[in-house]
Amino acid sequence: MFKGLHPFFIFMVIGLMGLLAVIVIGDLYHMLRTNQPFSYSVLNLVKLAAAGVFGAIAGYLAKE
Numbered sequence: 001m002f003k004g005l006h007p008f009f010i011f012m013v014i015g016l017m018g019l020l021a022v023i024v025i026g027d028l029y030h031m032l033r034t035n036q037p038f039s040y041s042v043l044n045l046v047k048l049a050a051a052g053v054f055g056a057i058a059g060y061l062a063k064e
Helices: 008-034 038-064
Strands: none
Touching: 008 038
């Protein structure tokens, strides 16, 4: 499935996505418990991190 990708690189990407999921779920939980509006800074964090991950993957694949 991930032919040609280094296992450490896959582990790094999955770890970053897991960390982002924990942050988003924690923010949503806090938002629902305190009846506060959605924090757009978390959405911005996810957008920038996703762009960084896609760029890292593209750079790694372009190297080969």
